[in-house]
Amino acid sequence: MVAVKKFSGASKQGKKEFITEVKIISSLRHRNLVQLIGWCHEKEELLLVYEFMPNGSLDAHIFGKKTYLAWAVRCKISLGVASALLYLHEEWEQCIVHRDIKASNIMLDSSFNAKLGDFGLARLMDHEVGPQTTGLAGTFGYMAPEYISTGRASKESDVYNFGIVLVEIVTGKKSVSLRHGKIEPESSLVEKVWDLYGRGELISAVDQQMGKDYDVEQAECLMIVGLWCAHPDSNSRPSIKQAIQVLNFEAPLPNLPLKMPVATYHAAAETSSSSSSNGVATATFSSAQLGR
Template sequence: MMPLREEQDPRRFSYGDLVSATNNFSNERKLGQGGFGVVYKGYLTDLDMLIAVKKISRGSRQGRKEYITEVKIFSQLRHRNLVQLIGWCHDKGEFLLVYEFMPNGSLDSHLFGMRSPLSWVVRYKISLGLASALFYLHEEWEQCVVHQDIKSSNVMLDSSFNVKLGDFGLARLMDHELGPQTTGLAGTFGYMAPEYISTGRASKESDVYSFGVVALEIATGRRSVDPYGTEIPT
């Protein structure tokens, strides 16, 4: 399978392209479903590449807002530990995002699902990869990118268990020199910093807090918010 060139820019797809790639969004191709859309596995014949296609739910204003954010911000980012955005589609009233396919799925499926436990070597590798992605977003790009939704279900894993951080629908751009900015509360409870919840001011530090929660999940194999009522102490 031909790898995507690092310098290749995201492209615009037609709706027909993605209908063909996903076998008309068949249930057999469904990878998962979230609050604002469904993700399908697809195949692009011209690139000889497996892809993941996120189809935004019709009528979801928040989903469309996150779609615009991803196209504006995520399409500009290039790092080995970020999921690569292959392209997008706004056609026939549909909004879709196309990403590189992650064979090992999301981190939460390995930590809390029925898969075999991750070795400590792999857990350490995943922790370093996520830290590297955050450092790039916070310090190395031309602007500071605050992700706002760092959690184990947004940490994707390629065939070699390399981290690929995804889902930039809540991300915000900030100048490096500025402190925390009021963005309106967004994110996932259990991963959000207490000071962010109380003030609504997002920052690099609130992202780092979320990273710490994920690191605890990696180390303990327990969810930050347990469905049975117990939580990892933070």
């Protein structure tokens, strides 16, 4: 049995995502990536054939409440996604920025091993190259503040996505609440969990479905690493390798501020203003301006 993904041949965006997926994922081989088996491009038919994932996507399990994910499974999924991201960022011949890491793009095989999929928005970069302007794409609630403002994708913005997913896995809650397609105010999961962290009540954020059937030390570790990865300041986030070391208890937990920092950074923009001697103006953005 296989899974078939169909793109709209009449859509420019559909064709672009089809070409991107074929170009990138056909060359990748990793146990935590969905394997592309084949593709078809005939007239307006654009099809990708993937290995079948019998347990569907992660979001159906942690949000849909159709099945119960045991604690050990949640930990395995978390480390599996981290392993996939390490491969994309540091272990393949080029750096791949996924740009859309979220629960619905994490597939689960028959043994509930995590497989990262959907590379339609991914971008190739040389390992030594910094953030690149790609145009805004992705899913609100997962996108890093600096990416929303500048459209510049980076390994750091992928790590931010990963941090959001970690917090979702432990809490069983979505990153934001939507109402009529819009993000509800004061609904940020990361802000709520960071507040609990600051008050010394972090463990109360664990999914109530778990009861007491989880490891407290592991739960705290997963959530603290999740907050670290989702730090509003991209320079304060870990690399995925550093995050994995902490998740494996090979490095100490980071010391995060008790209050969630405000995202403030400078974005360069071209300008003809005579007030700038080098032709570049800098604008400061805060998390409040970005709808956080």
